[in-house]
Amino acid sequence: MLADEQHRRTPENFPVGRVQRRGIPGGGWSAADIPLLDEAAELIGEEKAGPHGDGSLAGRAARDQRWAYGHVVVDEAQELSAMAWRMVLRRVPGRSMTVAGDVGQTSAPGGADSWEGALRPHAGDRWRMARLSVNYRTPAEIMDAAAPLRRDDGGPVSVRAEGVLPWRMRTTERELAGRLAAIAARRRDGVRWRSSPLVIESGTLSRAYPGKGVT
Incomplete structure (x- = not known):
């Protein structure tokens, strides 16, 4: 990174609070770049920022590196x-x-x-x-199923239960499309499933539904 006045990027070029809205050739900024840019601004210094954003308290804080x-x-x-x-x-x-x-x-x-x-x-x-001892969000059935995979003592105790146990099903790639159709039909028939997450190998759905835009 060059720090001389000719090459140095000032806040007008990439203010830290706006890096996700400004692209650069080769892919643009990501959220992971924000701390790096902030560190660079701290080490190199920055010129006075231009009038970006609104006049709210949050807008003023976003413009001021020393806030x-x-x-x-x-x-x-x-x-x-x-x-x-x-x-x-x-x-x-x-x-x-x-x-x-x-x-x-x-x-x-x-x-x-x-x-x-x-x-x-x-x-x-x-x-x-x-440590939080009460879980208001996740049903008890999910917490019980996840307990063996957690890296701590199992987490907080859920205050509610859904009455529906998690389940899993093994299938082959050839059978996947038919199995998913059967699951969707059961949902239409009134089976009380709030959500049905899928854990499958990347690219499997696109191969099961070619030309459908499914990834």
């Missing part, structure tokens, strides 16, 4: 990378945060394996973990 907050709430925090944590903490000098997440559900490649590893580098011993 700070007294307290920040971070949801799905297990997905934040180490660089993303640096971006967040630059805006919370007092380190006052409410962090919500579940490291048993981390899916991002750079996400957290433990809260100790995610928070201790930034907060030392000045953090406290509270």
